[in-house]
Amino acid sequence: MGEVDPAFIQELEHRPKLSIIEAEGIPFIDLSMLNSPDAVSDPSTLDSLVSEIGNACKNWGFFQVINHGVPLEQRRKLEKASRKFFAQPWEEKVKVRRDEVKVLGYYDTEHTKNVRDWKEVFDFTVQNPTIVPASTHPDDKEVAEWHNQWPDYPHELREAFEEYAEELEKLSNKLMELIALSLGLPADRFHGFFKDQTSFIRLNHYSPCPAPDLALGVGRHKDAGALTILAQDDVGGLQVKRKSDGEWIRVKPTPDAFIINVGDIIQVWSNETYESVEHRVMVNSERERFSIPFFFNPAHYTIVMPSEELTSEKNPPRYRPYNWGKFLITRKGSNFKKLDVKNIQIQHFRISELADHLDGALSVI
Ligand SMILES: O=C(O)CCC(=O)C(=O)O
Ligand SMILES: [Fe+2]
Numbered sequence: 564m565g566e567v568d569p570a571f572i573q574e575l576e577h578r579p580k581l582s583i584i585e586a587e588g589i590p591f592i593d594l595s596m597l598n599s600p601d602a603v604s605d606p607s608t609l610d611s612l613v614s615e616i617g618n619a620c621k622n623w624g625f626f627q628v629i630n631h632g633v634p635l636e637q638r639r640k641l642e643k644a645s646r647k648f649f650a651q652p653w654e655e656k657v658k659v660r661r662d663e664v665k666v667l668g669y670y671d672t673e674h675t676k677n678v679r680d681w682k683e684v685f686d687f688t689v690q691n692p693t694i695v696p697a698s699t700h701p702d703d704k705e706v707a708e709w710h711n712q713w714p715d716y717p718h719e720l721r722e723a724f725e726e727y728a729e730e731l732e733k734l735s736n737k738l739m740e741l742i743a744l745s746l747g748l749p750a751d752r753f754h755g756f757f758k759d760q761t762s763f764i765r766l767n768h769y770s771p772c773p774a775p776d777l778a779l780g781v782g783r784h785k786d787a788g789a790l791t792i793l794a795q796d797d798v799g800g801l802q803v804k805r806k807s808d809g810e811w812i813r814v815k816p817t818p819d820a821f822i823i824n825v826g827d828i829i830q831v832w833s834n835e836t837y838e839s840v841e842h843r844v845m846v847n848s849e850r851e852r853f854s855i856p857f858f859f860n861p862a863h864y865t866i867v868m869p870s871e872e873l874t875s876e877k878n879p880p881r882y883r884p885y886n887w888g889k890f891l892i893t894r895k896g897s898n899f900k901k902l903d904v905k906n907i908q909i910q911h912f913r914i915s916e917l918a919d920h921l922d923g924a925l926s927v928i
Contacts, residue, residue: 570679571778577678579802579845581776583813589803590619591820595630597737609744616738617745620825624840625803627820628738633730635819638794640723641766645853647717649683649768659712661686666895667763668712675782676906681846682780685766687711689728693761695863696888699896706863728764728857731792735762735859738790738823746833748872753789753832759862761891762788767854769800772846780844780852786826787894787909788860793822798852804841811843827909828861831882834869839909863888883912 619626661668671683697705740750769780802811827839868884893907
């Protein structure tokens, strides 16, 4: 395979099998009851929706939603604008390139676990500007602003983005309510964390790849935020690591559905009742693919920790509290240092089982 830069080539164990297992089991959840004006709050219908959400989060960490209330028109408008943007020559796209100072915009050299992804992206934050810590230093309280870059072409991209972001924010809040209820918490338990959200939307473009058996569109990873809402086109390529057997399963494209996945923050908030699940993107040699994830992230000053209501002496907190903004900018920073930098992970805040055992042993003595 002479055509592919070695930077894109996955290690043997992480290369995708070209024979695909398509998921039967990833749940479909119908949200129509949340959006119908005459949905007289029938507690039993709500209860069954909440338990469907809870089971999907527990068993898969992924589910698809239909009748979600996001107008199709808004989604199509952004999808079209995204296609127009990426169809331009590279020289045009790099005019709004992301770098260490301007952290939002166009980017085509992203690495996941130190292997280059076969994709190009455009990042925008929902709040403009978005407030984040100025430095990774734990004692530094200074803040900085992230500003969106808007390309000249297509001119409708900005409006399409803003309308879509507003709709997706509404859907995210509804999903967070259902997730809170499924954990036995009040519906609004997590709302406050998103007041000064650091959410962002990414436009992804995966070109046809001459070596889909060696490279990945996005290498295996977990999403670091609270919740991801993904719009994928009809090409397919997203794979989820099935919890029951570790097999990579393709998420079948369903027109106009959204794919939802639990991120690391929900894993921590729920004290591992729900887990953030590994996923990756396969590319193919024939068709380009587009997708748009919405990453629903809390305010930078959020201290992420297991919810007190969900921990007890028998089920102690499994994570030490961490500052979301510092975590986020540490991640962003390491994207630019590229090879041989290990990304910060929630695993670094996990209270290790070994320590639990030792503590237990010590307290007995
Ligand atoms: O393109 C996709 O299907 C998923 C992309 C993804 O997982 C991500 O950007 O975090
Ligand atoms: Fe992801």
